[in-house]
Amino acid sequence: MESLAKTSVSETGAPSGSAKGRQTRQAIIDCALQMAGRIGLEGLSIGVLADRMDMSKSGVFAHFGSREDLQIAVIRSYHDQFEQEVFYRAIAQPRGMPRLAAMVQRWLQRVSVEMETGCIYISSAVEFDDRPGPVREALVAMIQTWHDAVRRAIAQAIECGHLKADTDPQQLMFQIHGYILALHHDARLLRLPNSLALACRSLDALLRAQATPAGLALLTPCQAHASQAAQGDVAH
Amino acid sequence: MESLAKTSVSETGAPSGSAKGRQTRQAIIDCALQMAGRIGLEGLSIGVLADRMDMSKSGVFAHFGSREDLQIAVIRSYHDQFEQEVFYRAIAQPRGMPRLAAMVQRWLQRVSVEMETGCIYISSAVEFDDRPGPVREALVAMIQTWHDAVRRAIAQAIECGHLKADTDPQQLMFQIHGYILALHHDARLLRLPNSLALACRSLDALLRAQATPAGLALLTPCQAHASQAAQGDVAH
Numbered sequence: 001m002e003s004l005a006k007t008s009v010s011e012t013g014a015p016s017g018s019a020k021g022r023q024t025r026q027a028i029i030d031c032a033l034q035m036a037g038r039i040g041l042e043g044l045s046i047g048v049l050a051d052r053m054d055m056s057k058s059g060v061f062a063h064f065g066s067r068e069d070l071q072i073a074v075i076r077s078y079h080d081q082f083e084q085e086v087f088y089r090a091i092a093q094p095r096g097m098p099r100l101a102a103m104v105q106r107w108l109q110r111v112s113v114e115m116e117t118g119c120i121y122i123s124s125a126v127e128f129d130d131r132p133g134p135v136r137e138a139l140v141a142m143i144q145t146w147h148d149a150v151r152r153a154i155a156q157a158i159e160c161g162h163l164k165a166d167t168d169p170q171q172l173m174f175q176i177h178g179y180i181l182a183l184h185h186d187a188r189l190l191r192l193p194n195s196l197a198l199a200c201r202s203l204d205a206l207l208r209a210q211a212t213p214a215g216l217a218l219l220t221p222c223q224a225h226a227s228q229a230a231q232g233d234v235a236h
Numbered sequence: 237m238e239s240l241a242k243t244s245v246s247e248t249g250a251p252s253g254s255a256k257g258r259q260t261r262q263a264i265i266d267c268a269l270q271m272a273g274r275i276g277l278e279g280l281s282i283g284v285l286a287d288r289m290d291m292s293k294s295g296v297f298a299h300f301g302s303r304e305d306l307q308i309a310v311i312r313s314y315h316d317q318f319e320q321e322v323f324y325r326a327i328a329q330p331r332g333m334p335r336l337a338a339m340v341q342r343w344l345q346r347v348s349v350e351m352e353t354g355c356i357y358i359s360s361a362v363e364f365d366d367r368p369g370p371v372r373e374a375l376v377a378m379i380q381t382w383h384d385a386v387r388r389a390i391a392q393a394i395e396c397g398h399l400k401a402d403t404d405p406q407q408l409m410f411q412i413h414g415y416i417l418a419l420h421h422d423a424r425l426l427r428l429p430n431s432l433a434l435a436c437r438s439l440d441a442l443l444r445a446q447a448t449p450a451g452l453a454l455l456t457p458c459q460a461h462a463s464q465a466a467q468g469d470v471a472h
Contacts, residue, residue: 038366118366126362129424130274130354140426147426174422174434178414181421186410188365190376190383198410209445 025063028053029077032070037117041071041124041135072138078120079142086110087149096160097211097218100153104176104203107150111180112196115187122184147173162215172210179203261299264289265313268306273353277307277360277371308374314356315378322346323385332396333447333454336389340412340439347416348432351423358420383409398451408446415439 031052032044046067050060064070090102111119121143128136154169163172179202186195204221211219267288268280282303286293300306326338347355357379364372390405399408415438422431440457447455 040363118362123362125421125425126354126359127276129421136425144426170430171434171437174418174431175415175438177421178416178418178438179411180414181417182410182414185361185365185413185417189361189372190380194406195410198407201407202411202414 021063025073026077028055028060028063028070029073032074033077033120034117036074036120037114037123040127041074041120042127044071044074046070068133068135071135075120075124075135075138075142079145082110082121082146087146090153096157097162097207097215100150100157100162101207101219103150103153104207107176107180108183108196108199108203111184112187114184118188119184122181147177150176157215160215161212162218163210164212167210172206175206176203179206257299261309262313264291264296264299264306265309268310269313269356270353272310272356273350273359276363277310277356278363280307280310282306304369304371307371311356311360311371311374311378315381318346318357318382323382326389332393333398333443333451336386336393336398337443337455339386339389340443343412343416344419344432344435344439347420348423350420354424355420358417383413386412393451396451397448398454399446400448403446408442411442412439415442 028049032049035049035052036044044067046057046060049070050057053060064073086103086106090099090106093099093102121139124139125143128139151169151173154163154167154172157163158165158167158169179199182202183195183199186192186198192198200221204219207219208216264285268285271285271288272280280303282293282296285306286296289296300309322339322342326335326342329335329338357375360375361379364375387405387409390399390403390408393399394401394403394405415435418438419431419435422428422434428434436457440455443455444452
């Protein structure tokens with residue numbers, strides 16, 4: 001099975017060798033992931049985490065060499081979830097328009113269920129765009145990996161004759177990503193009740209404009225999201 | 237002259253009545269604005285500011301009732317600059333496509349000169365989307381004010397017959413904003429050297445797709461930006 005290339009992020013955590021150790025480590029990461037969605041990766045503190053987990057600070061530290069290692073473990077865990085929910089399901093679809101449309105729709109879905117928690121990729125992008133170091137590098141590597149996967153799907157859709165031959169994969173990726181970012185912004189900051197419908201229609205229009213007749217026939221509009229948004233399920 | 241509606245943000249700062257007091261207050265805000273672009277509004281501390289300004293903490297505090305008031309003053313100052321550089325210059329253009337295109341191009345230009353410093357609107361959006369309170373309210377009010385101005389310009393372009401009658405101002409605004417956000421992301425986090433060219437082409441294509449023949453004749457493509465980006469002036 002095809003896979004999102006794993007980025008070379010060093011695994012850490014001394015006493016995580018045992019099954020129990022690995023379980024505790026994962027529980028800490030899960031808790032940190034939940035917190036990071038709300039307060040950002042930079043807001044994570046070993047102290048607050050220890051408190052939440054009912055552990056000592058040194059107990060938490062024992063599983064991660066440093067706060068940076070914890071932050072990287074959180075990004076990696078987020079990446080794994082994203083891969084499961086978006087990438088693997090999309091590549092189960094046939095190459096070309098079906099796979100590309102599935103990627104776009106699952107990405108949209110992922111961001112829309114994250115309306116309450118916030119997307120770690122998007123919030124960390126702003127947190128770390130000006131902070132060089134291993135956390136930024138890990139974040140960039142994982143985001144690049146996903147963007148590369150989408151660009152690959154676009155290139156395949158061109159090869160399959162489902163997107164027009166003059167489609168620029170980098171340009172189309174930039175545009176898709178823009179609508180995802182605008183959705184996150186409008187739903188989370190502005191609380192616009194119809195932001196999901198706007199994103200859905202924008203993405204549909206984008207793919208339609210670049211599709212060949214063969215591609216158009218394979219394109220199912222994301223109606224489900226639009227009707228959800230119309231019912232005001234998204235932004236409260 | 238038309239104006240971006242001022243948002244009702246309370247002015248504070250006890251000893252700022254005198255000319256000297258106002259000058260000091262503005263100098264603190266300028267310094268804070270510079271810092272906030274890099275470290276975020278939440279990263280601002282009265283202590284570090286006092287240090288930078290060679291003032292006592294209480295001296296800085298005397299100009300702002302609280303850290304929140306300082307943060308709001310910084311957002312307002314950013315808003316005033318944005319208004320001067322983007323809004324006022326754009327509305328000097330005739331109504332319809334010339335004004336709308338000027339808004340879009342000046343917005344793009346503003347974000348592209350902010351590649352090094354970061355856009356306060358965009359970084360604060362992520363910082364405050366989950367933190368209710370007066371800072372978030374001030375931020376939302378100012379962003380909404382600008383978005384309303386763009387939507388108004390789109391509606392006028394429809395009335396002038398420069399954009400197709402079926403253009404949805406909210407949808408087009410969402411799409412323009414998406415490309416601005418993607419530019420900020422790709423140039424600052426991913427350091428993609430051609431992100432400005434991608435944004436430029438995407439915005440051009442968007443306006444072209446919605447323009448009537450009369451509107452098309454009035455639309456000047458933003459070549460300058462594209463060639464700048466090609467020379468690698470943007471992302472380092």
